[in-house]
Amino acid sequence: MKGCLFIHGFTGAPYEVEPLAEHIKNTTDWLVRVPTLPGHGVTLSLKGHTYKDWVEHAESELVALMQEVDEVYIVGFSMGGIIASYLAANYHVSKLVLLSAAAYYVNPKQLAVDIREMMMDLFKGNLIENELFTRYKKKIMQTPIQATFQFQKLVKTMRPYLKQLSMPVLIIQGECDGIVPLKSAHYLYKTIPSKEKQLTLLPCAKHLVCHSEDYEELQTVVEKFLHTSNEGSMLVDSNSRC
Incomplete structure (x- = not known):
C-alpha cells in the first residue's frame, strides 16, 4: 500500500492543501495524512514553538505512516515544502511534490501588485471582501515576531538538504505568488x-495554489506525476497570463 503525507505552510493549516489531499484520498486506496504542525491551525498559538518542533512533528508523522505502508510520497506546501525536502533527504521517500516551496520568500513586485489591489478595494469600501486582506490580516495579528525568526532559521537550516534529493521531484509554483517569488522555484529546479x-508554472496562481483558478491544472499534473514514472528532467512553462 502507498501513503501520502501532506505538510502545510508557516502560519497555515491543513486547509492549505485540503483540495488536493481530499482528491487523492477519494480517488485512491492510499493512506493520506495531513497533520497540523505545533502552534498552527485555524487559530494560531505559535508563541514558544521553535522550527525544530515543526520538523520533529512532521518527522514523527512520516515515521508513523511508513510503518503502515510500503511506499511513501510527500507533498509539501510553502514552508512545508522545505520540511518535506529535509525528510525526503533523510528517509526513503519515493516521490516528492513541492508546492510554492519557500526556498526564498516574499516577492516584492507581486506583493506591490497585491497591496495596490487592496488599496483600490479600500477606496471602494470593499476591503473586507478582499480575500488576501482578510486572510493575511489575521495571520499578521496572530504571528509573534519570534515565530517569523524561527521560520527564517528553518529555511536557512534545511535548504542545504535540497542537494541530497535523488528521488523524482515535482515543483509547482504560481507566477502571481506575492509570498514566494518565482526565483524560488527556479532555484529548486537548478x-x-x-x-x-x-x-x-501556473500563470494565474497566487501563493495558495490549491485554492487558485489554476487548481485543476495543478491537480492533473500532480495526479499524473504520482501515478506514472518520470523520464528525466522536464521544464513545463506557460505562455498564457491572466
Whole structure:
C-alpha cells in the first residue's frame, strides 16, 4: 500500500492543501495524512514553538505512516515544502511534490501588485471582501515576531538538504505568488540533483495554489506525476497570463 503525507505552510493549516489531499484520498486506496504542525491551525498559538518542533512533528508523522505502508510520497506546501525536502533527504521517500516551496520568500513586485489591489478595494469600501486582506490580516495579528525568526532559521537550516534529493521531484509554483517569488522555484529546479524532476508554472496562481483558478491544472499534473514514472528532467512553462 502507498501513503501520502501532506505538510502545510508557516502560519497555515491543513486547509492549505485540503483540495488536493481530499482528491487523492477519494480517488485512491492510499493512506493520506495531513497533520497540523505545533502552534498552527485555524487559530494560531505559535508563541514558544521553535522550527525544530515543526520538523520533529512532521518527522514523527512520516515515521508513523511508513510503518503502515510500503511506499511513501510527500507533498509539501510553502514552508512545508522545505520540511518535506529535509525528510525526503533523510528517509526513503519515493516521490516528492513541492508546492510554492519557500526556498526564498516574499516577492516584492507581486506583493506591490497585491497591496495596490487592496488599496483600490479600500477606496471602494470593499476591503473586507478582499480575500488576501482578510486572510493575511489575521495571520499578521496572530504571528509573534519570534515565530517569523524561527521560520527564517528553518529555511536557512534545511535548504542545504535540497542537494541530497535523488528521488523524482515535482515543483509547482504560481507566477502571481506575492509570498514566494518565482526565483524560488527556479532555484529548486537548478539545485535539486534528481535526474527525474519537473517544474510546472501556473500563470494565474497566487501563493495558495490549491485554492487558485489554476487548481485543476495543478491537480492533473500532480495526479499524473504520482501515478506514472518520470523520464528525466522536464521544464513545463506557460505562455498564457491572466
